[in-house]
Structures are given as structure tokens and as C-alpha cells.
Amino acid sequence: MKKLITACMLQLVTVAAFAGQPSLIKGTWKRKAEGNKISLYKVTHGRLEELATTKPAMDGSFGFCFYPEYTGQYVIGTGASVSASDKYPFWFKGGEELNLHVNDSSYLLTGKNTRENIAITQWHDQISQLEKIGVNFMSAPSTYLDFFPLLEKFNQQKQTVTSTGNKSFDVLFGKWRESQLAFIATSILFTPRSAHPKKEEIPSSYKNLQIAKFAGDASLLNYYFGNTLLRNLEMMPMVLTGEKPPSLATLDNQLDAIASDTMKGEIVLLNASRAKNYAEYAAMEKEYGKYLITEDQRNRAVDVVKNLTRGTVKAGKPAVDFTYPDLEGKRTSLSDFKGKVVLVDVWATWCGPCRKEIPALKELEKEFHDKDVVFLSVSIDEAKDEQKWKDFVKKEDLKGVQLFASGWSEICQIYEIKGIPRFMVFDKQGRIVNTDAPRPSDPELKTMLESELKK
Numbered sequence: 029m030k031k032l033i034t035a036c037m038l039q040l041v042t043v044a045a046f047a048g049q050p051s052l053i054k055g056t057w058k059r060k061a062e063g064n065k066i067s068l069y070k071v072t073h074g075r076l077e078e079l080a081t082t083k084p085a086m087d088g089s090f091g092f093c094f095y096p097e098y099t100g101q102y103v104i105g106t107g108a109s110v111s112a113s114d115k116y117p118f119w120f121k122g123g124e125e126l127n128l129h130v131n132d133s134s135y136l137l138t139g140k141n142t143r144e145n146i147a148i149t150q151w152h153d154q155i156s157q158l159e160k161i162g163v164n165f166m167s168a169p170s171t172y173l174d175f176f177p178l179l180e181k182f183n184q185q186k187q188t189v190t191s192t193g194n195k196s197f198d199v200l201f202g203k204w205r206e207s208q209l210a211f212i213a214t215s216i217l218f219t220p221r222s223a224h225p226k227k228e229e230i231p232s233s234y235k236n237l238q239i240a241k242f243a244g245d246a247s248l249l250n251y252y253f254g255n256t257l258l259r260n261l262e263m264m265p266m267v268l269t270g271e272k273p274p275s276l277a278t279l280d281n282q283l284d285a286i287a288s289d290t291m292k293g294e295i296v297l298l299n300a301s302r303a304k305n306y307a308e309y310a311a312m313e314k315e316y317g318k319y320l321i322t323e324d325q326r327n328r329a330v331d332v333v334k335n336l337t338r339g340t341v342k343a344g345k346p347a348v349d350f351t352y353p354d355l356e357g358k359r360t361s362l363s364d365f366k367g368k369v370v371l372v373d374v375w376a377t378w379c380g381p382c383r384k385e386i387p388a389l390k391e392l393e394k395e396f397h398d399k400d401v402v403f404l405s406v407s408i409d410e411a412k413d414e415q416k417w418k419d420f421v422k423k424e425d426l427k428g429v430q431l432f433a434s435g436w437s438e439i440c441q442i443y444e445i446k447g448i449p450r451f452m453v454f455d456k457q458g459r460i461v462n463t464d465a466p467r468p469s470d471p472e473l474k475t476m477l478e479s480e481l482k483k
Contacts, residue, residue, distance in 0.1 A: 048095065048096070048121075048122035048123065049095075049122045049123030050093050050094060050095050050122065050123070051093070051094055051095070051096055051120045051121075051122055051123065051124055051125070051126070052091070052092075052093050052124075052125045052126070053068070053091055053092040053093075053094075053104065053125075053126045053128075054089075054090075054091045054125065054126070054127050054139075055089070055090060055091070055126075055127060055128040055129055055130065055138070056084075056087070056088040056089050056090070056129045056130065057084045057088050057089075057090050057130045058088050058129070058130060058131050058132065059130055059131065059132050064083050064084070065081050065082070065083060065106065066081065066082050066083070066084060066090050066104065066105075066106060067079075067080070067081045067104070067105060067106065067107075067109075068080045068081070068092045068094065068102065068103070068104055069102065069103040069104075069105070069109060069115070069252065070097060070098075070102055070103075071100065071101050071102070071103070071249075071250060071251065071252045071254075072324070073249050073254075073255065073322070073324045074248060074249035074250075074251065074252075074253075074254025074255035074256075074257075074258065074294075075109070075110075075252070075254075075255050076103060076109040076110070076115070076252050077109060078109050079094060079102075080092055080094065092104075095122065096120045096121060096122045099119075099120070099121035099122075100119065100120075100121075100250055101117050101118070101119060101204075101250060101251060101252060102117070102118055102119075102120050103115045103116065103117045103118070103252050104116050104118065112163050112211075112215075112252065112253050112256065113163055113164050113165075113166060113167075114164060114167075115252065116130075116135055116152070117148065117251075117252060118145050118148060119142070119144040119145055119148060119197065124142045124145075125139075125140050125141065125142075126141060126142075126145055127139035127140055127141055128141075133156075133160070134152070134153075134156055135149075135152075136149075137149050143190075143192040143193060143194065144192050144194060144197050144201075146190070146192075147189050147190055147191075147192050147201060148201075150189050150190060151187075151189050151201075151205055151208075154182075154187050154189075155182075155208070155209065155212065157178055158175070158178055158179060158182060158209075158212050158213075159212055161174055161175045161178065161216070162175060162212035162213065162215045162216045163211075163212055163215050165219060165221070169222070170221075171216075171221045171222055171223045171224075172216055172217075172221070172223065172224065172225045172229070172230075173223065175216045176225070176229075176230075176231055179213060179231065179233070180231055180233070183233055187205075189201070189205070200247070200250075203247060204251060207242055207248060207251055207253070207254070207257060208251070208253065210237050210242060210257060210261070211251075211253040211256065211257040211260070213233075213234065213237065214237060214257065214260035214261065214264065215256075215260065217230075217260070217264075217267055218259075218260050218263060227267065227268055227269065227270060230267065230268060234264070234268060235268065237261060237264055238261070238264070238285075239258070239261040239262055239264070239282070239285060239286065239295075240285040240286060240287075242257065242258070242261060243258060243261070243286045243287075243288060243291040243294075243295075244286070244287050244288060244291075245287070245288045245291070246288050246290040246291055248291070249290070249294075255294070258291070258294055258295070258298070259298055262274050262282065262295065262298055274298070274299060274302075279295070279296070279299055279312070279316065282295050283295060283296075283316070283319070289319060289321055290321060290322060290325075292319040293319040293320045293321055293322065293325045294325070295319075296312070296316045296317075296319045296320060296325075297320070297325060297328055297329065297332070299312060299316075300312060300313070300329060300332045301332060303332070303336060305336060306333065306336040306337050306340070306346070306348065307346075309332060309333065309336055310349050310363075313329070313349075313351075314349075314351075314361070314363075317329070317351065326437070326438070329438075330437075330438045330441050330442065333348060333438070333442055334441065334442060337442065341442065341443060341444070341460065341463065342460060342463075343460050343461060343462060343463075344459060344460065345459065345460050346458060346459055346460070347362055347363075347454050347458050347459060347460050348442045348443070349361055349362050349363045350362055350406075350433075350438055350439045350442070352406060352431040352432055352433050352434075352439075353431065353432055354429065354430060354431055354432075355418060355421065355430050355432075360429060360431055362404065362454065362458075363458060365402045365404070365429075366456070366457070366458045367400070367456055368400040368401065368402050368456060369400060369401045369402070369453070369454070369455060369456055369477060369480045369481055370401075370402045370404055370453070370454040371392075371401065371402070371403050371404065371451065371452075371453055371465075371473075371477065372404045372405075372406060372451065372452040372453075372454070373385075373389065373403070373404070373405040373406065373449060373450075373451055374406050374408060374433075374439060374440070374445055374448055374449065374450040374451075374452070375405060375406070375407060375408070375448055375449045376407055376408050376409045376448060377407065377409055377413065377416055377417055377420045378409070379448050379449065381448070381449055382448055382449040384469075385449055385467050385468050385469055386424060386426070388467070388468035388469040389403070389468040390426075390427065391468070392468045392473070392474060392477075393427050393428060395474065396477065399481060400456070400481060401477055401481065402428070402429060403427065403428030403429065404428060404429045404431065405426065405428055405429065405430050405431065406431045406432075406433050406439055407430070407431065407432050407433060408433045408434075408435055408436055408437070408439075408440060408448065409432070409434075409435075410434065410435045411434040411435065414432055414434070417432055443463050444463075449467065450463075450464065451464075451465040451466070451467060451468070451473065452464070452465055453465045453473075453476055453477065453480065455480050455483065456480070456483070461476065461480060462476065
């Protein structure tokens with residue numbers, strides 16, 4: 029442990045100009061750790077992301093020293109980050125210590141600890157039996173028959189947690205407790221069990237677990253179980269009333285019940301993940317893609333598309349659509365030009381080879397004037413350089429359709445563009461002709477476009 033503290037002090041010297049005070053976690057781990065590894069996680073958009081790992085010493089001692097990236101919930105535990113099992117949340121802002129002992133079934137605080145983490149541990153002790161059955165069920169197989177009586181008893185008792193004196197934390201912690209209890213209660217319904225309840229066997233308290241109540245703002249995504257709870261809540265009507273699973277047909281009703289645009293984006297992504305093919309996803313994205321407003325949501329949407337189109341981005345296959353704003357901010361899609369041959373030019377103002385192709389591109393546009401060929405240029409300049417892009421387009425008198433992709437975004441990931449300029453040709457039916465076509469300075473490109481026009 030002395031080595032850990034010394035290393036932390038050395039790190040403080042080197043990064044103190046860029047960060048606040050380090051947080052120190054010290055303890056003993058007497059439970060079998062999966063892979064003999066203990067992990068420290070941060071919360072990213074309602075999901076866990078591993079920050080660091082360590083192996084307990086022979087005597088079970090372990091520790092972490094880290095600089096919190098934000099003030100809020102961090103988690104210590106074992107196993108995969110996608111699982112909430114065997115995970116213990118705590119509160120860090122920097123400069124504090126957490127001292128604990130993890131035994132076979134739970135944990136105890138030892139030594140010096142903050143008031144916030146003492147309150148969190150009080151709450152943990154109150155819900156530990158529910159959590160053991162609802163979330164940590166792999167270590168103790170159980171069903172709703174074990175869980176529902178405990179939950180009803182818990183709801184009838186008055187649960188108290190000592191005020192920390194930190195007003196902002198106390199308010200947030202109230203939401204945290206309510207959301208965590210909902211997470212545990214819904215987990216019993218949506219995890220593998222030997223028996224599941226009929227709808228008439230579910231306690232009436234479950235009727236209060238409505239998505240609008242918990243997704244009123246994006247604070248749910250500050251909790252490590254946030255993303256999973258949202259998915260559980262979305263499925264609750266199916267369990268309580270026997271409704272069909274959520275689908276594109278019911279998406280409008282789901283979104284109308286939620287005030288936060290960020291949370292609407294999360295619901296859209298849940299539906300996107302259930303798309304059976306790219307065509308189904310594209311129809312949903314065209315209508316509801318406007319709700320994918322955070323970078324994380326857009327990245328996850330790209331992952332969905334990549335999974336749906338894996339092995340299909342090749343000649344003769346339907347094009348994977350993309351949508352970006354034009355010079356006036358109007359969102360324009362590749363699919364808007366179905367019925368015409370489309371030449372896509374992926375470029376940037378900072379790209380020398382791209383600029384070198386401009387004269388030949390302009391000449392090619394003149395040759396195909398009044399023909400069914402659309403010249404669609406997509407700039408991957410960074411968002412901060414949008415005005416620079418607009419000025420460049422005006423200065424160079426660039427024609428055709430000009431779109432702004434804000435960096436190496438969806439189009440680059442889906443079409444595996446790792447260098448520019450990149451030219452791509454699509455036929456009148458919206459199918460891929462070539463995703464790495466010749467440049468305008470190469471006569472072969474003109475020949476390719478003429479060939480497609482004749483079809």
C-alpha cells in the first residue's frame with residue numbers, strides 16, 4: 029500500500045496542473061474475484077467503462093489511486109462491465125479516501141470515509157437482500173417467488189439514510205435510490221430464471237415503474253445501471269398488460285411520454301438495436317434520427333448500422349444511407365437522389381490531394397450538366413471549421429450538393445474510408461457501383477458515369 033501511495037504522489041506532481049486532487053481506494057478483498065481481478069469503473073452514458081484493474085495481494089489487500097474525471101458515481105467490482113452483478117457504487121469528486129473490506133456476501137466500510145460514501149453504504153445495507161436476488165442472482169439462484177415478498181416488505185418499511193450535509197448530493201441521492209430500487213425490481217423480470225410470474229402475480233407497486241417517471245431528464249444516465257433500467261422500463265407494458273414488444277409502430281407513443289430529447293435518443297437506439305435489417309433501420313433513422321443528439325448516441329447508431337450491413341457494402345448491394353446538413357443547414361440524404369446516378373466526393377479543405385482534384389471535378393460537372401448525374405460532396409472538416417468550409421466553398425465556387433459531416437463520421441466508418449479524397453459511385457436504383465472509384469483526373473471515372481447513365 030505504501031508503494032501505491034508513493035506512486036499516487038508522484039502522479040500528483042506530474043499532472044497536478046491538469047487535474048484536481050487524487051482519490052485513494054484502499055481495502056481487502058476476501059471474496060473470489062473473477063479472473064483474480066478487481067476493477068474500477070466509471071459511468072459513461074448509463075453504462076460501465078473500466079478505468080483500471082488490480083489483483084489482490086496474498087493477504088487480500090488491494091487499492092486504486094485515480095483522478096476523478098467528474099464528480100459522481102464510480103464503481104468497484106469484478107466481472108464484465110456489461111454486467112451489474114458484484115458491483116459496488118461509490119461517490120468521488122477528488123481528494124477523498126475510501127476504505128473498505130469485501131467479504132463473501134457484501135462489504136463493510138473501515139477507517140476513514142466520506143459522509144457521502146457512508147450514506148451510500150447505509151442504503152446498500154438496506155437493499156442488499158433485494159439486490160442479491162434481483163441482480164446478483166448467479167451466486168444464489170432464485171425467482172420472483174423469493175423476491176416479491178421481500179420487495180413488498182421493503183416497501184412497507186420506512187427506509188432512512190442519514191443526511192450528509194451536502195445538499196446537492198442528498199437531492200441527487202434520493203433519485204439514485206429510487207432509480208436503483210426500480211432497477212433491482214425490474215431485473216427480476218428480465219433476467220434468466222427458472223420461473224417467471226404471470227401478469228396477475230406481479231405486485232401492484234410495479235404499475236408505478238413507468239418510463240416517463242424515470243426518463244424525465246438525462247440524470248438516469250449518471251448511474252451505472254441507467255441504460256439497463258431504461259431498457260427494462262421500456263419493456264414493462266409488455267409484462268404488465270401483455271402488450272406486444274416495443275416496435276417502430278409504437279415508437280411515437282413512447283417518445284411522447286418522455287420530455288428529455290437525450291432520453292428520446294436512447295429510446296430510439298433501443299428500437300434501432302432490434303432492427304432485423306438495414307432497410308428497417310433506415311426507415312426508423314429517417315423519421316427519428318433527429319433525436320440522436322449526443323456524440324455517444326451517434327456513435328452507437330453507427331455501430332448498429334455496421335452490424336446490419338457487415339459484408340454488404342460492395343458493388344451491386346443497396347447503398348447504406350447517410351444524412352448531413354447542406355450549406356443552409358437542411359439535412360440531405362444520399363437516398364434523396366434515388367433515380368439518378370450519384371458521384372460522392374469525400375473531402376476536406378485541409379486536404380491537398382482533394383484540392384488538386386477540384387479543377388477536374390468542375391470540368392466533369394460541366395460535361396454532365398443537364399444529365400441525370402448528381403455531384404454530392406461531403407466535407408469531413410471538423411465541426412469547429414464549419415465556417416472555414418463554407419468560406420472555401422464560396423471562394424472556390426464549388427457546385428453540386430455540398431454537405432458537412434463534422435469530421436470522420438458515419439460515412440467514413442460505414443464505407444471504411446481511411447484516406448481522402450475518396451470518390452464513390454451509386455446507380456439510379458440506389459445500389460453501390462464502386463466505393464473506391466477513380467478520381468476526376470482519371471478518364472476512367474467519366475467512362476464509369478457514362479456507363480451507368482445508359483442503364
